[in-house]
Amino acid sequence: MRKVAIIGVGAIPVGEHWGTSLRDMAVEALLNAMDDAGVDKVDSLYVGNMASGSFVEQENLGTLIADFAGLGHIPAVKIEAACASGGAAVQEGFKAVASGLDDIVAVVGVEKMTDAWPTDATRYLAYASDAEYELFNGASFVALNALVMRLYMKEFGATEEDFAHFAVNAHKNGANNPYAMFKKVIKVETALRSPYIADPLKLFDASSVCDGAAAVILAPLDKAKEFTDTPIEIAGIGRAVDTINLANRRELLRLRATIEASRRAYKMAGVEPKDIDVIEVHDAFTIMAAMALEDLGFVPKGQGAKVASEGQIAVDGDYPIQTMGGLKARGHPVGATGVYQTVEAVWQLRIDAGKNQVPDPEIALTQNIGGTGSNITVNILRRV
Amino acid sequence: MPAMQVSRYWRHFKEKYRLAGTKCKKCGKIHFPPRQVCNECGSREMEEIQLSGKGKVVSWTIVRNPPSGFEYYKPYPLALVELEEGPIVLAQLTDVSEDEIDFGMEVEMVTRRIREFSEDGIILYGYKFRPVLKTSKD
Ligand SMILES: [Zn+2]
Numbered sequence: 001m002r003k004v005a006i007i008g009v010g011a012i013p014v015g016e017h018w019g020t021s022l023r024d025m026a027v028e029a030l031l032n033a034m035d036d037a038g039v040d041k042v043d044s045l046y047v048g049n050m051a052s053g054s055f056v057e058q059e060n061l062g063t064l065i066a067d068f069a070g071l072g073h074i075p076a077v078k079i080e081a082a083c084a085s086g087g088a089a090v091q092e093g094f095k096a097v098a099s100g101l102d103d104i105v106a107v108v109g110v111e112k113m114t115d116a117w118p119t120d121a122t123r124y125l126a127y128a129s130d131a132e133y134e135l136f137n138g139a140s141f142v143a144l145n146a147l148v149m150r151l152y153m154k155e156f157g158a159t160e161e162d163f164a165h166f167a168v169n170a171h172k173n174g175a176n177n178p179y180a181m182f183k184k185v186i187k188v189e190t191a192l193r194s195p196y197i198a199d200p201l202k203l204f205d206a207s208s209v210c211d212g213a214a215a216v217i218l219a220p221l222d223k224a225k226e227f228t229d230t231p232i233e234i235a236g237i238g239r240a241v242d243t244i245n246l247a248n249r250r251e252l253l254r255l256r257a258t259i260e261a262s263r264r265a266y267k268m269a270g271v272e273p274k275d276i277d278v279i280e281v282h283d284a285f286t287i288m289a290a291m292a293l294e295d296l297g298f299v300p301k302g303q304g305a306k307v308a309s310e311g312q313i314a315v316d317g318d319y320p321i322q323t324m325g326g327l328k329a330r331g332h333p334v335g336a337t338g339v340y341q342t343v344e345a346v347w348q349l350r351i352d353a354g355k356n357q358v359p360d361p362e363i364a365l366t367q368n369i370g371g372t373g374s375n376i377t378v379n380i381l382r383r384v
Numbered sequence: 385m386p387a388m389q390v391s392r393y394w395r396h397f398k399e400k401y402r403l404a405g406t407k408c409k410k411c412g413k414i415h416f417p418p419r420q421v422c423n424e425c426g427s428r429e430m431e432e433i434q435l436s437g438k439g440k441v442v443s444w445t446i447v448r449n450p451p452s453g454f455e456y457y458k459p460y461p462l463a464l465v466e467l468e469e470g471p472i473v474l475a476q477l478t479d480v481s482e483d484e485i486d487f488g489m490e491v492e493m494v495t496r497r498i499r500e501f502s503e504d505g506i507i508l509y510g511y512k513f514r515p516v517l518k519t520s521k522d
Pocket of ligand 1 (some may be wrong): 408409410411412413419423424425426518
């Protein structure tokens with residue numbers, strides 16, 4: 001297996017892009033990444049997208065985006081793993097290069113959510129639950145995460161205020177990210193005063209509906225220096241599933257798919273949690289950030305929310321998470337999120353993260369969750 | 385939100401009207417919803433089992449921003465209920481006020497309307513759980 005590097009990254013700001021279509025967002029991000037890498041053609045394209053058929057009545061995104069990006073008759077497919085589609089697409093691109101099949105591979109993550117009515121968006125996202133038994137009974141992903149959050153608070157004595165610190169940290173970092181949807185610093189009280197959307201989960205515990213596209217260009221590591229002075233190696237990848245139905249989990253407060261996916265990624269990269277300098281977790285809900293810190297092996301079970309309230313998750317803390325705003329503030333255009341995480345990890349490792357630069361990082365980890373933790377990718381990136 | 389072919393709904397009547405699950409003949413694990421392969425031991429030897437519909441609340445929430453199709457019913461309580469036989473089931477709670485709900489609350493399954501599509505459309509029924517009715521004997 002060949003070693004694989006990221007030689008170019010690109011994105012568009014996350015937001016409500018009323019004037020821009022899915023194809024134009026994806027093509028813009030992709031061209032930005034190709035320009036960054038200095039390439040004008042690629043061998044294949046992987047598109048991370050969760051639900052374009054529901055949101056904008058368009059499938060076959062591999063074709064659409066390759067066509068409008070002028071990439072010719074290349075192989076191009078869409079990769080879907082719910083909200084982990086972006087992270088999964090990066091992994092499929094990795095495999096294409098690592099296998100020797102392709103040299104230059106493009107990965108673009110895109111989601112156009114704001115064309116749908118808000119309640120329909122909630123419904124389309126819930127298609128990634130066990131729809132016949134969860135959505136059928138009126139569940140949304142907000143509600144499913146609220147069930148976990150309430151149980152977590154009971155089991156570990158965590159408070160709503162503990163969770164609010166995840167939102168405060170994300171917004172603080174998002175304020176310095178030109179690509180973030182929300183660039184406003186908030187206080188703990190702001191988060192605590194926000195209304196319940198599924199008790200005990202409040203508006204500021206959740207990410208918003210939005211649009212976005214991000215892209216990376218991959219190449220064999222031994223050729224990467226031909227394109228860039230700062231190649232970033234994809235040192236390890238891992239992916240795992242769990243029961244699609246939250247109620248069927250062996251343990252409700254442990255994301256087995258995170259544990260399995262990270263075990264594989266750590267092993268491939270030859271690193272341990274203590275070696276990770278930058279952590280991008282899937283904070284679609286603050287409870288997921290707390291559980292990610294635990295199940296990725298950074299803190300013991302039950303301590304995830306506590307380290308947030310103790311300030312250890314800041315850019316200069318022991319566990320710097322959501323360094324460019326995370327899903328909460330940068331935004332969560334679902335199928336694009338895993339690619340945004342990858343782009344941001346590359347910025348950090350290139351020492352190109354501006355005011356949010358983690359001091360001299362060498363290794364970054366991204367965790368991308370699909371469903372209620374039912375399909376999870378973990379990628380480990382390394383400066384070379 | 386248009387209804388689909390009615391077959392999509394009636395094929396699940398056994399599970400949704402009377403809470404039928406599966407029991408693994410090899411290791412005894414009970415599943416809901418029913419499975420063809422045991423997620424404990426991998427066996428394909430399954431038998432249908434009628435669940436009692438009695439259980440306890442493990443966690444709950446109040447759905448205030450529901451998915452489309454459920455707008456008219458909001459807010460409604462949604463819970464994880466651990467059945468006597470072991471499996472946990474996600475379902476709405478009914479006949480209960482928000483402040484009565486608590487961890488460990490004893491509940492029982494009832495068949496209720498889940499939602500309807502339009503005036504002349506189909507009505508979906510399924511299971512919900514209500515607090516166990518206390519009689520003077522209890
Ligand atoms: Zn079994």
